[in-house]
Amino acid sequence: MDNRTGLPVVGMVGGGQLARMTHQAAIALGQSLRVLSEKADDSAALVAADVRIGTHTDLAALREFAKGCDAVTFDHEHVPTAHIAALAAEGVKIYPGAEAIVFAQDKQRMRERLAELGAPIPRWRPVTDTSDISDFVAEHGLSWPVVAKAVRGGYDGRGVWMVGGAEAAADLVGTGTPLIVEERVPLRRELAALVARSPFGQVAAYPVVETVQQDGICVEVLAPAPGLSEALAVQAQQLAIDLANALGVVGLLAVELFETEAGIFVNELAMRPHNSGHWTIEGARTSQFEQHLRAVLDYPMGETSLAAPAVVMANVLGGQPGGISIDERLHHLFAEDPGARVHLYGKQVRPGRKIGHVTVCGDDMTTVRARAVRAARWLQEGS
Amino acid sequence: MDNRTGLPVVGMVGGGQLARMTHQAAIALGQSLRVLSEKADDSAALVAADVRIGTHTDLAALREFAKGCDAVTFDHEHVPTAHIAALAAEGVKIYPGAEAIVFAQDKQRMRERLAELGAPIPRWRPVTDTSDISDFVAEHGLSWPVVAKAVRGGYDGRGVWMVGGAEAAADLVGTGTPLIVEERVPLRRELAALVARSPFGQVAAYPVVETVQQDGICVEVLAPAPGLSEALAVQAQQLAIDLANALGVVGLLAVELFETEAGIFVNELAMRPHNSGHWTIEGARTSQFEQHLRAVLDYPMGETSLAAPAVVMANVLGGQPGGISIDERLHHLFAEDPGARVHLYGKQVRPGRKIGHVTVCGDDMTTVRARAVRAARWLQEGS
Numbered sequence: 176m177d178n179r180t181g182l183p184v185v186g187m188v189g190g191g192q193l194a195r196m197t198h199q200a201a202i203a204l205g206q207s208l209r210v211l212s213e214k215a216d217d218s219a220a221l222v223a224a225d226v227r228i229g230t231h232t233d234l235a236a237l238r239e240f241a242k243g244c245d246a247v248t249f250d251h252e253h254v255p256t257a258h259i260a261a262l263a264a265e266g267v268k269i270y271p272g273a274e275a276i277v278f279a280q281d282k283q284r285m286r287e288r289l290a291e292l293g294a295p296i297p298r299w300r301p302v303t304d305t306s307d308i309s310d311f312v313a314e315h316g317l318s319w320p321v322v323a324k325a326v327r328g329g330y331d332g333r334g335v336w337m338v339g340g341a342e343a344a345a346d347l348v349g350t351g352t353p354l355i356v357e358e359r360v361p362l363r364r365e366l367a368a369l370v371a372r373s374p375f376g377q378v379a380a381y382p383v384v385e386t387v388q389q390d391g392i393c394v395e396v397l398a399p400a401p402g403l404s405e406a407l408a409v410q411a412q413q414l415a416i417d418l419a420n421a422l423g424v425v426g427l428l429a430v431e432l433f434e435t436e437a438g439i440f441v442n443e444l445a446m447r448p449h450n451s452g453h454w455t456i457e458g459a460r461t462s463q464f465e466q467h468l469r470a471v472l473d474y475p476m477g478e479t480s481l482a483a484p485a486v487v488m489a490n491v492l493g494g495q496p497g498g499i500s501i502d503e504r505l506h507h508l509f510a511e512d513p514g515a516r517v518h519l520y521g522k523q524v525r526p527g528r529k530i531g532h533v534t535v536c537g538d539d540m541t542t543v544r545a546r547a548v549r550a551a552r553w554l555q556e557g558s
Numbered sequence: 559m560d561n562r563t564g565l566p567v568v569g570m571v572g573g574g575q576l577a578r579m580t581h582q583a584a585i586a587l588g589q590s591l592r593v594l595s596e597k598a599d600d601s602a603a604l605v606a607a608d609v610r611i612g613t614h615t616d617l618a619a620l621r622e623f624a625k626g627c628d629a630v631t632f633d634h635e636h637v638p639t640a641h642i643a644a645l646a647a648e649g650v651k652i653y654p655g656a657e658a659i660v661f662a663q664d665k666q667r668m669r670e671r672l673a674e675l676g677a678p679i680p681r682w683r684p685v686t687d688t689s690d691i692s693d694f695v696a697e698h699g700l701s702w703p704v705v706a707k708a709v710r711g712g713y714d715g716r717g718v719w720m721v722g723g724a725e726a727a728a729d730l731v732g733t734g735t736p737l738i739v740e741e742r743v744p745l746r747r748e749l750a751a752l753v754a755r756s757p758f759g760q761v762a763a764y765p766v767v768e769t770v771q772q773d774g775i776c777v778e779v780l781a782p783a784p785g786l787s788e789a790l791a792v793q794a795q796q797l798a799i800d801l802a803n804a805l806g807v808v809g810l811l812a813v814e815l816f817e818t819e820a821g822i823f824v825n826e827l828a829m830r831p832h833n834s835g836h837w838t839i840e841g842a843r844t845s846q847f848e849q850h851l852r853a854v855l856d857y858p859m860g861e862t863s864l865a866a867p868a869v870v871m872a873n874v875l876g877g878q879p880g881g882i883s884i885d886e887r888l889h890h891l892f893a894e895d896p897g898a899r900v901h902l903y904g905k906q907v908r909p910g911r912k913i914g915h916v917t918v919c920g921d922d923m924t925t926v927r928a929r930a931v932r933a934a935r936w937l938q939e940g941s
Contacts, residue, residue, distance in 0.1 A: 179599060180904050181884045198605070199582045205884070205902025205914065207605045216562060222581070222590045224605050379896075457865075460897045460919070474889055478897035482840075482865060482919065501564045501588070506857055513762075514843045514861035519588025521563050531588065536843070536865065 176245060182206055183472055186240055188231050189250025190217030192520035192529070193448045193464075196456070197250075198223045200464035210250075211240045219250070221521045234258045241267045246471040248426055249447055252279045253328075270374070270425035270471045271446045278422055279446045283326045283355050292421050294414065295440045297433070299357035301326075308344035308356045317358050326353040335391055360440055366400055366432040367451035368415035371466040371476055372424050379466065379476035380412040381459060386431070386451050392527070395548065398454045398486040401540050403434075411439055418444070426470045427452070427463055450490070450529075455479075457516050457534050458486030483536035485543040489551035491531040493524040499557045508533075508553040515550040530554075559628060565589055566855055569623055571614050572633025573600030575903035575912070576831045576847075579839070580633075581606045583847035594623045602633070604904045617641045624650045629854040631809055632830055635662045636711075653757070653808035653854045654829045661805055662829045666709045666738050675804050677797065678823045680705075680816070682740035691727035691739045700741050709736040718774055743823055749783055749815040750834035751798035754849040754859055755807050762849065762859035763795040764842060769814070769834050775910070778931065781837045781869040784923050786817075794822055801827070810835070810850045833873070833912075838862075840899050840917050841869030866919035868926040872934035874914040876907040882940045891916075891936040898933040913937075 177184055182205040187194045190212025198208040198219055211229050212220040220226045229236030231254045241247050241262055247269040256273035263269050271279075278285040289296045300311050302323065312321055323344070325334035338344045338356070348354065365388060369381040385400035386393050400408070415430040418441075422428075429449035431442040452463035461469075461477025469476055499507075501524065508515060512535075519531035533550040537543040552558075560567055565588040570577045573595025581591040581602055594612050595603035603609045612619030614637045624630050624645055630652040639656035646652050654662075661668040672679050683694050685706065695704055706727070708717035721727045721739070731737065748771060752764040768783035769776050783791070798813040801824075805811075812832035814825040835846035844852075844860025852859055882890075884907065891898060895918075902914035916933040920926040935941075 176885075179906060180604075180902075181907075182888075182902065182904075183885060195585060199585050202578060202582050202605045203899070203901045204888070205900075205904050207904070220607070221563075222585045222607050224603070224607060224609070226607070460899075469892065475892040475896060477892065480897075502559075502566060505565075505587070509852065509858040509860065513858060514863075516586070516843075517588075518586045519563075519565065521565075521588050521590070523562060524564075 177206070180205055183245035184209055184243060185468055185471060186211065186244035186247040187219070187250050188237065188240070188247065188254055190214070190219040190226070191250045192218045192522070194219035194250040195222055195520060196453075196518070197448060197464045197467065200462055200468055204465065204468060206468070209240070209244060211236065218520045218522055232258075234261060237262060238265070241269070246270060248467065248471045249276075252276060252446065256280070268471070272423065272425065275422045275424045276446055279444050281326055282324050282329075283353070285444055286355060286357075288422070289418075289441055292418070294418065295438060297357040297360045297440050299355055302348055302354040302356050305345045305348045308338060308348065309341040311356050315358065320359060321356055322359050323347055323354050323356050326355060333391075360433045360435055362433040362435050364434050365442070366403070366411060366434050366439065367396070367449070368411040368430045368432060369427060369449065369452045369455075369463060370412070370415040370419050370430075371427050371463070371470040372419040373470045373476065374425050374473045376420070377476050378416045378419055379479050380416055381452065381455060381463070381479045382481055383408045383411045384451055384454065392490070392492070392529075393450050394490050394492075395544070396451050396454050396488040397540065397544060398458055398488075399481065407434070407439065414439070414441070427467045453518070453532050454486045454488040454534055456518070457536055458482055458488075484538050485540040486534065486536050487540070487544045487547035488532050488534045489547040490529055491519070491533060491551050491554045493522075493526050493528040493530050494555045494557075495526055496524070501554070504554050504557045507557070508550055511553060512546055512550055515546060517550075517554070560589070563588055566628035567592055567626060568851055568854060569594065569627035569630040570602070570633050571620065571623070571630065571637055573597070573602040573609070574633045575601045575905070577602035577633040578605055578903060579836075579901070580831060580847045580850065583845055583851055587848065587851060589851070592623070592627060594619065601903045601905055615641075617644060620645060621648070624652070629653060631850065631854045632659075635659060635829065639663070651854070655806065655808065658805045658807045659829055662827050664709055665707050665712075666736070668827055669738060669740075671805070672801075672824055675801070677801065678821060680740040680743045680823050682738055685731055685737040685739050688728045688731045691721060691731065692724040694739050698741065703742060704739055705742050706730055706737050706739050709738060716774075743816045743818055745816040745818050747817050748825070749786070749794060749817050749822065750779070750832070751794040751813045751815060752810060752832060752835045752838075752846060753795070753798040753802050753813075754810050754846075754853040755802040756853045756859065757808050757856045759803070760859050761799045761802055762862050763799055764835065764838060764846070764862045765864055766791045766794045767834055767837065775873070775875070775912075776833050777873050777875075778927070779834050779837050779871040780923065780927060781841055781871075782864065790817070790822065797822070797824070809853045810846055836901070836915050837869045837871040837917055839901070841865055841871075841919055867921050868923040869917065869919050870923070870927045870930035871915050871917045872930040873912050874902070874916060874934045874937045876905075876909050876911040876913050877938045877940070878909055879907070884937070887937050887940045890940070891933055894936060895929055895933055898929060900933075900937070
C-alpha cells in the first residue's frame with residue numbers, strides 16, 4: 176500500500192513491453208507499477224518511476240523487490256517456480272502461483288494436465304529416445320512432418336520444429352533438448368481466448384480473436400474472430416474459463432487455439448498480458464493490462480466487451496537497418512492514417528524483433544485490417 | 559532526441575495530473591515524458607521516469623530542463639512569458655510561445671485581443687477605479703450582479719466574483735487585485751471547443767462538448783454536447799480554429815463558451831490539455847494528451863472523432879476525511895459498474911480537490927451520464 180495515496184502497489188517481474196503497458200494502466204488506477212528490470216534501459220524501465228534492477232532468477236532480489244508490494248506478478252514466465260513458492264510461503268501475494276504457472280513454463284506438464292482435464296489437444300507424446308518421434312508417427316498412422324517442441328523456453332516460433340522424417344527426428348532428439356512431439360493439426364486458422372481470474376474466483380472472458388501467424392510469430396490479431404460461430408466462440412470462452420479455474424490461474428490466461436474442421440484444440444497457454452490481447456487497449460472497454468492488475472489485486476473484473484465492431488492489431492517488427500528513421504516513419508504514418516493507434520516499446524530496432532504494434536478500430540473488418548497492416552508496414556519498412 | 563530509440567523527448571513544465579496523463583500518452587509514442595516538478599510526490603512525478611525537481615519561475619532551472627528536449631510545453635499557464643521568450647530566443651522549441659500564452663494568462667489582454675479579432679465576448683471593461691464596476695453597470699444599463707474576474711491566476715472558480723451592488727464592487731476593487739468586470743450572460747449552458755494546432759499550421763478540432771459546472775468547478779463533460787445544432791457546433795469549432803490561428807497557438811487550445819439565446823460567447827481560453835478534454839482518452843480516436851504531444855512535435859494531428867455515440871466524463875473531487883478508504887471505494891465502484899473507466903491522479907484527498915475522473919462510453923447519453931455521475935460519487939463519497 177502506498178501510504179500517501181492509500182492505493183496498492185503492484186510489482187511486476189520483468190521490464191519488457193508488457194510491463195511498460197501495464198504501467199500505463201496502473202497510472203490510471205492511481206498506482207505506479209514497480210518494475211524488476213534486468214537493465215536500466217529495458218522497455219518498462221525507461222518509463223516507470225519505481226524501477227529496481229535485478230534478475231528474476233535471484234531469490235534474494237525477488238524477496239527484496241516484493242517488500243511493500245500488495246501483489247507481485249510477471250511480465251514473462253521465466254521465474255523459477257521454487258522462487259514463486261518460496262515467496263508465497265513467506266506471505267507474498269504472488270500471481271499466478273507456482274502451481275499454475277508451471278503449466279505455462281513446461282509444455283509436457285501442460286499437455287499432461289490438459290489431457291487429465293479432458294481438454295481438446297493434438298495427439299502428442301513426450302520424447303525421450305531417438306526413436307520416439309518415429310514411433311509416434313507410426314503408432315498413430317500420421318504422415319510427416321510432425322511438430323516437435325522444446326519442453327521449456329520456446330516463444331515466437333523459437334523452440335518449435337517441423338520434423339520432416341525419421342532422420343531429422345533422430346538428429347533433433349540427439350541435440351539433447353527435452354522435447355515433446357505432436358501431430359500437425361490440419362488447421363483452418365488460429366484463435367485465442369483471453370480470460371482473467373481473480374483470487375476471489377471471478378472470471379471475465381474477452382471476445383475470441385483470430386491470430387494470424389507468420390514464421391511462428393503473431394503478426395495480426397482480429398477482434399472479434401471474423402465469421403466465428405457463436406457456438407464455437409462460447410465453447411472457446413468456456414474452455415478458457417474452465418482452464419483458468421482448473422489450473423488455479425490468477426491474472427490473465429491466454430489460451431492459444433487451433434481451429435480445425437473437427438473443432439478447436441489447445442495449442443499453448445500463457446499466464447500474463449499477451450500479444451493476442453494488445454487490441455484491448457483501445458478495442459475493449461477494459462484493457463488486458465488493467466484487467467491483469469485488477470485480477471492480481473482482487474478487484475472486481477472490468478467489462479470485456481468490444482469498443483468497436485472491428486478491431487485489428489498488427490505487430491511492428493524491426494526491419495533491416497538503414498532507410499528513414501523511426502521518427503520519420505511515424506510522421507508518414509500519422510499523415511497517411513490519422514486514426515491508427517501506435518504503440519512503440521522504446522526498443523532498439525533489430526530485424527524481426529517486436530518493437531511495437533498498431534491498432535485500428537472501425538466498423539468494417541476488411542477495411543480495418545487493411546489499415547492496420549499498412550500502418551504496421553509503414554513503421555516497419557518506411558513505405 | 560533519445561539516441562537509443564531515435565524518438566523525440568518532450569519536456570513538460572509542471573507535475574500535475576495533466577503531465578501525468580501526458581506521460582501515459584508519451585509511452586505509447588515510444589517516448590518518456592520529461593517532467594519539471596516542484597515536488598517529488600507531485601502527480602506526474604510519481605509515475606514518470608525522467609523527473610527533474612525545480613520551479614517554473616526559475617529561468618536557470620527551465621534552461622537546464624530544456625537541454626536535450628525536442629520540445630518543451632506546459633502542464634499549466636504560470637510560466638512567466640519572459641522566461642518562455644528567453645528560451646525561445648536561445649533556440650528552444652517551447653510551445654505555446656510567449657506571444658500566445660499571454661492570452662491564457664492575462665484575462666484583460668485576452669478580452670482586448672478577442673475584441674480586436676471580432677470574436678463574440680460578453681460586454682466587459684478593465685477595472686482601475688473604485689467606481690469602474692458601477693459605471694460599467696450604469697453605462698450598459700445592466701442589472702446586478704455582474705461578474706468580476708482577477709486578471710491573473712484564477713481557476714476552478716477562484717478569482718471570480720459575483721458582485722451584487724455598488725458597495726460590494728467598491729470593496730472588491732479596494733482589495734487591490736487587478737480586475738476586469740463583465741456582464742452576466744444569460745446562459746443556457748456552457749460548451750467547450752477543443753482544437754490542436756501544430757507549428758506547421760495544421761489544426762484538428764474535437765467535437766464540441768457541454769461542460770457542467772458546480773460552484774465554478776467543472777463537474778461533468780458531455781460529448782458530444784447534447785442537442786447542439788450542427789450550425790452552432792460548426793460555428794464553435796470554426797471559432798476555436800480561427801483563434802488558434804490568430805493567436806499563434808501551438809498545442810491544444812480549449813475555448814470555454816457560453817451558449818445563450820443570442821448565440822455563443824467566449825468565456826475563457828486554456829492552452830494545454832484541459833479538463834473539458836479528459837473524455838478523449840477513451841471517447842475519441844486520439845486523446846487530447848497524445849494530440850498535444852503530436853502538435854508540439856509537429857507530427858500530423860490524429861483523428862478527433864468520437865469512439866462511441868455518447869461519452870461522459872465526471873470529475874472526482876476529494877470528499878470529507880473519514881469513511882471508507884479510496885481503495886475500498888474503488889472495489890465497490892468496480893463491482894457496481896464494470897464498464898466505468900477510472901483515472902486517479904495519485905493525489906492526497908482534500909475536500910473539493912480534483913483527485914481523479916471517471917469516463918463512461920455508451921450509446922445513450924442519459925444512461926451514460928447517470929453512470930458517470932454515480933461512479934464519480936462512489937469514489938467521492940463512498941456511497
